[in-house]
Amino acid sequence: MNTDTDDSGDLDQVLAEVTEHAKPSADDGKVADYIPSLAEVDPNLFALAAVEMDGTEHATGDSGVAFPIQSMSKVFALVLAMQLTEDDGEGVSEELWRRVGREPSGDPFNSLVQLEREKGVPRNPMINAGALIVDDILLDHCDDVRGSMIELLSDLAGEEVGVDESVLQAEGDTSSRNMAMANLMASFGNLHHPVDDVLGAYIHQCAISMTSLQVARAVRFLANDGTDPASGRQILPPRLARRVAAIMLTCGTYDAAGEFAFTVGLPCKSGVAGSIACLVPEKMGVCVWSPPLEPSGNSLAGRVALSELSSRLNLTVF
Ligand code: GLU
Numbered sequence: 001m002n003t004d005t006d007d008s009g010d011l012d013q014v015l016a017e018v019t020e021h022a023k024p025s026a027d028d029g030k031v032a033d034y035i036p037s038l039a040e041v042d043p044n045l046f047a048l049a050a051v052e053m054d055g056t057e058h059a060t061g062d063s064g065v066a067f068p069i070q071s072m073s074k075v076f077a078l079v080l081a082m083q084l085t086e087d088d089g090e091g092v093s094e095e096l097w098r099r100v101g102r103e104p105s106g107d108p109f110n111s112l113v114q115l116e117r118e119k120g121v122p123r124n125p126m127i128n129a130g131a132l133i134v135d136d137i138l139l140d141h142c143d144d145v146r147g148s149m150i151e152l153l154s155d156l157a158g159e160e161v162g163v164d165e166s167v168l169q170a171e172g173d174t175s176s177r178n179m180a181m182a183n184l185m186a187s188f189g190n191l192h193h194p195v196d197d198v199l200g201a202y203i204h205q206c207a208i209s210m211t212s213l214q215v216a217r218a219v220r221f222l223a224n225d226g227t228d229p230a231s232g233r234q235i236l237p238p239r240l241a242r243r244v245a246a247i248m249l250t251c252g253t254y255d256a257a258g259e260f261a262f263t264v265g266l267p268c269k270s271g272v273a274g275s276i277a278c279l280v281p282e283k284m285g286v287c288v289w290s291p292p293l294e295p296s297g298n299s300l301a302g303r304v305a306l307s308e309l310s311s312r313l314n315l316t317v318f
Helices: 011-028 070-088 090-099 113-117 128-141 145-157 165-173 176-187 195-206 212-218 238-251 254-263 300-313
Strands: 047-052 057-061 066-068 208-211 268-271 275-280 284-289
Touching: 011 047, 011 057, 011 300, 047 212, 057 212, 070 090, 070 128, 070 145, 070 195, 070 238, 070 268, 070 275, 090 128, 113 176, 128 145, 128 176, 128 195, 145 195, 145 208, 145 212, 165 195, 176 195, 195 208, 208 212, 212 275, 212 284, 238 254, 238 268, 254 300, 275 300, 284 300
Parallel strands: none
Antiparallel strands: 047 057, 047 284, 066 208, 268 275, 275 284
């Protein structure tokens, strides 16, 4: 590891110290409560996992406990859409970036107001509306969007991943706002498939269940110019992998992307279950999980952990 700090030490030791430093801050956060399985989660669960490019794995705490990946799935849906550009031509890319932007939203991830003001074109693919557009495009090109997501994630995680059926059911029962966004975009002509189909694909990807170690493995290819170091398979060409990382950095942590750039300085994507996936270019994939959230919707202890890890090992990309 390239570290400029004196106290980097062994990575296992660093992760243990970072865990000890970050975990207490979870007490000041609040778990998501819009569905029972998130509301009832033990707020003291904590996991920090890092997988290096050579496959060496490091983990602390509850790194073997699975949770719904929720919004982190937006990264992988975008990856599938970008793969289409390679397979089906530049037209897909042009369409994608005509129908969804690449700017931080500056509004909550599920804001309807911004969508109305901006005529049904979501700010970026990391907010709900943007992810719905990505799924709408995937429905045009993939026979089985749900299967493609599971296949990609299982492949990258190195083991079969599945869906948490109770989360899937509950997400479906509480999707009024996402449905409203989809309908609003349809009214502007920016949604081509039936709302239920698009929402079905989106809810399914949110309910995919993974451990922090599996997520850390799965994001590694984005820190490795698009090639999965485990299999040697090119998931995305380098230029597209870097674009996904750029979108994660600028848009991946809800309305706190500036704060993350400032304190962590690495591409990250959060999920409402309290997980944050993080890329350390050319070094490793990281995932932290601690359910209590800060007001922007990011894991509070997760943010503290990544900031501490980044500063101890001097990992910032800036
Ligand atoms: N299922 C959640 C929603 O669509 C995911 C949100 C998130 O993780 O940010 O509202």
